[in-house]
Amino acid sequence: MSTSMSTTAPPLPPGADGTICGVDQNTWDDPRARAPLITGGLGYPEITDTVCGVAEAPRPPRAWYIAFGVSATLTAILGCMIAYLFFTGVGVWGNTNPVFWAWDIVNFVWWVGIGHAGTLISAILFLFRQKWRTGINRAAEAMTIFAVICAGMFPGIHIGRVWMAYYLFPIPNQMDVWPQFRSPLMWDVFAVNTYLTVSALFWYMGLLPDLATMRDRATSRVKQIAYGIFALGWRGSNRGWHRYERAYLILAALSTPLVLSVHSVVSFDFATSQLPGWHTTIFPPYFVAGAIFSGFAMVVTLLVPVRALFGLKHLITMRHLENMNKIILVTGCMVGFAYGTEFFIAWYSGNPFEGFAFLARARAHYAWSYWTMIFCNVVAPQLFWFKSLRTSIPVMIVVAIFVNIGMWFERFVIIVTSLSADFLPAAWDYYSPTWVDMLTFLGSMGLFMTLFLLFCRYLPVVAIAEVKAVLPHHHHHPHPEGHGTPKPVSEVTT
Amino acid sequence: MSASTTAPETAPVAVGPQHLGVLIEFADPDALTRAAEKVRDAGFTKWDCHTPFPVHGLDKAMGIKPTILPWIVFGAGATGTLGGLILQLYTNGIELPFSMLQSTTGLVSEVLSPFLPSGYPYVVSGKPVFSVPANIPIAFETTVLLSAFAAFFGMLALNGLPRFFHPVFASERFRRATNDRFFISIEAVDPKYDRKRTRELADSLGGTVDELEA
Numbered sequence: 287m288s289t290s291m292s293t294t295a296p297p298l299p300p301g302a303d304g305t306i307c308g309v310d311q312n313t314w315d316d317p318r319a320r321a322p323l324i325t326g327g328l329g330y331p332e333i334t335d336t337v338c339g340v341a342e343a344p345r346p347p348r349a350w351y352i353a354f355g356v357s358a359t360l361t362a363i364l365g366c367m368i369a370y371l372f373f374t375g376v377g378v379w380g381n382t383n384p385v386f387w388a389w390d391i392v393n394f395v396w397w398v399g400i401g402h403a404g405t406l407i408s409a410i411l412f413l414f415r416q417k418w419r420t421g422i423n424r425a426a427e428a429m430t431i432f433a434v435i436c437a438g439m440f441p442g443i444h445i446g447r448v449w450m451a452y453y454l455f456p457i458p459n460q461m462d463v464w465p466q467f468r469s470p471l472m473w474d475v476f477a478v479n480t481y482l483t484v485s486a487l488f489w490y491m492g493l494l495p496d497l498a499t500m501r502d503r504a505t506s507r508v509k510q511i512a513y514g515i516f517a518l519g520w521r522g523s524n525r526g527w528h529r530y531e532r533a534y535l536i537l538a539a540l541s542t543p544l545v546l547s548v549h550s551v552v553s554f555d556f557a558t559s560q561l562p563g564w565h566t567t568i569f570p571p572y573f574v575a576g577a578i579f580s581g582f583a584m585v586v587t588l589l590v591p592v593r594a595l596f597g598l599k600h601l602i603t604m605r606h607l608e609n610m611n612k613i614i615l616v617t618g619c620m621v622g623f624a625y626g627t628e629f630f631i632a633w634y635s636g637n638p639f640e641g642f643a644f645l646a647r648a649r650a651h652y653a654w655s656y657w658t659m660i661f662c663n664v665v666a667p668q669l670f671w672f673k674s675l676r677t678s679i680p681v682m683i684v685v686a687i688f689v690n691i692g693m694w695f696e697r698f699v700i701i702v703t704s705l706s707a708d709f710l711p712a713a714w715d716y717y718s719p720t721w722v723d724m725l726t727f728l729g730s731m732g733l734f735m736t737l738f739l740l741f742c743r744y745l746p747v748v749a750i751a752e753v754k755a756v757l758p759h760h761h762h763h764p765h766p767e768g769h770g771t772p773k774p775v776s777e778v779t780t
Numbered sequence: 781m782s783a784s785t786t787a788p789e790t791a792p793v794a795v796g797p798q799h800l801g802v803l804i805e806f807a808d809p810d811a812l813t814r815a816a817e818k819v820r821d822a823g824f825t826k827w828d829c830h831t832p833f834p835v836h837g838l839d840k841a842m843g844i845k846p847t848i849l850p851w852i853v854f855g856a857g858a859t860g861t862l863g864g865l866i867l868q869l870y871t872n873g874i875e876l877p878f879s880m881l882q883s884t885t886g887l888v889s890e891v892l893s894p895f896l897p898s899g900y901p902y903v904v905s906g907k908p909v910f911s912v913p914a915n916i917p918i919a920f921e922t923t924v925l926l927s928a929f930a931a932f933f934g935m936l937a938l939n940g941l942p943r944f945f946h947p948v949f950a951s952e953r954f955r956r957a958t959n960d961r962f963f964i965s966i967e968a969v970d971p972k973y974d975r976k977r978t979r980e981l982a983d984s985l986g987g988t989v990d991e992l993e994a
Contacts, residue, residue: 487932
């Protein structure tokens with residue numbers, strides 16, 4: 287054991303022991319030291335400058351304008367498609383007997399799922415004391431809110447008679463008939479709306495101290511007033527921080543079961559029905575794993591360009607991306623395992639209809655979508671077993687986009703293949719989308735990107751205060767002589 | 781303003797800028813924590829530390845008691861659970877209020893009926909109209925929703941926010957409290973505040989002292 291005691295130890299990796307770590311050099315793991323969460327040796331003022339600089343720059347990078355132009359156009363197309371849908375009816379979509387749920391619900395589930403990564407980062411990783419989350423939580427939470435907005439739109443517009451949309455909420459109709467609260471569709475309304483509200487509150491609360499920073503740095507009167515109003519007069523008071531941190535912890539503890547409930551409830555929409563292929567008990571955990579999987583893929587897809595475009599590479603480091611890629615690998619394997627379990631149960635249950643539904647997925651008309659899903663969700667992430675691949679920007683972009691595509695197809699496979707061949711063979715039909723379906727989906731991406739680009743332009747993309755709080759030199763103890771006994775002080779305010 | 785520049789005899793007592801307190805600036809959180817202990821021991825109550833991020837150990841150094849926020853959240857959460865269950869019980873579980881009102885005649889039912897719509901019990905597969913397991917998801921969501929509102933708005937209310945004017949904002953230096961500097965503010969309204977002696981204490985803390993005036 288002690289044969290090599292005399293040999294010199296290898297040098298410490300960059301960033302350890304007070305040395306400054308360069309961009310993307312913090313992916314090492316060395317038992318003697320902790321890899322830095324922030325590279326470039328940034329201190330408090332540099333962190334502020336870096337993050338605020340993005341929103342304070344007189345002009346965003348040219349790429350921002352191009353992206354914004356494209357997304358704003360797509361958002362306009364979305365508006366046209368919705369108007370066309372409202373004026374004409376849901377017949378403009380490809381939904382028809384027996385496939386009455388198609389791209390609308392596929393898109394809904396896909397977007398809601400994407401939101402889950404933001405809450406996982408902001409709440410669950412917070413409870414697990416994963417300090418690296420501070421670099422990415424702000425952008426991921428913003429992504430959550432925008433994704434849930436896109437998601438919530440689809441059930442709203444697919445109901446056919448939009449003037450009846452109020453009936454999604456507990457409001458009695460003209461015959462005093464209330465919604466049916468034992469229906470998972472009602473649970474879904476409550477789950478998604480609660481999720482959107484709580485995510486927005488959590489996000490805004492996290493923003494408060496950073497909006498105060500923006501207010502205090504603002505040079506123009508308009509910005510001072512605008513940021514000042516939204517900062518609510520935050521002054522970094524420690525009595526304030528005390529309650530703020532407690533509220534943050536409570537919100538994290540509330541969001542954790544909430545986020546698990548949301549996709550579980552979405553899966554109940556399917557699982558509580560009796561359709562072969564939907565009626566399975568594995569759905570809640572399988573949906574949640576898939577949601578986190580797709581959400582992290584979207585975070586990687588967004589943050590790789592964001593960190594490059596806005597000069598945030600020291601704050602959103604390669605280690606952050608690598609960690610997210612590890613989560614993509616883990617959740618990808620969970621999803622792959624769930625696909626296998628579904629097939630196993632379909633066979634093992636001895637239920638011929640269940641068995642048929644799954645064999646049809648893999649071998650009948652929609653086999654192309656099934657195998658696209660398998661390739662994108664199960665095969666592609668396996669590249670992340672290799673460190674060189676999961677720390678390579680081009681590889682992770684390609685895999686993340688594959689995962690985004692694959693997770694969309696997962697929902698397509700579940701919804702469309704099951705419906706298109708249901709109980710009555712005479713009713714079977716092949717579903718094809720129309721151009722309205724496609725443009726509506728593209729338009730929802732435009733809406734999402736528009737909101738995200740505006741967020742990048744006007745708000746702090748990284749949680750400034752939270753990043754400062756996890757800087758390593760902040761943690762050494764203030765008193766070598768010890769705290770001793772804190773004297774009791776009468777405190778009026780709590 | 782007329783040309784008669786002689787000082788009017790009935791001029792109010794010359795009001796200089798009003799003294800609001802002192803502000804002491806520190807460059808790092810450790811110095812702030814040490815100073816906070818001294819201010820705490822001096823017995824002030826209307827004072828605070830201002831930091832760009834929550835500083836570990838400062839609550840103890842300031843002698844801050846744990847906030848009552850969790851109890852507020854608990855109350856709101858319990859209300860949410862009950863409210864969610866009652867909502868479902870009322871709307872799906874019973875038919876009572878409206879039909880009772882209908883059977884009574886006259887003004888009461890005329891006036892109240894729009895505000896007290898009847899519930900609508902659905903018969904689905906012969907299952908009970910109200911059964912707790914099927915009503916848990918919505919009760920859970922309302923619990924989380926109300927708790928989150930309480931956590932956020934309770935935090936703001938306890939912190940006295942939004943508050944757009946505060947003595948500390950009088951200092952130009954204070955802009956760095958949200959960036960890289962650490963401050964202690966002692967307000968002149970504190971019962972222990974004495975302009976001269978508090979200033980002496982402030983000077984002894986090792987930071988840069990500013991008088992807050994407006």
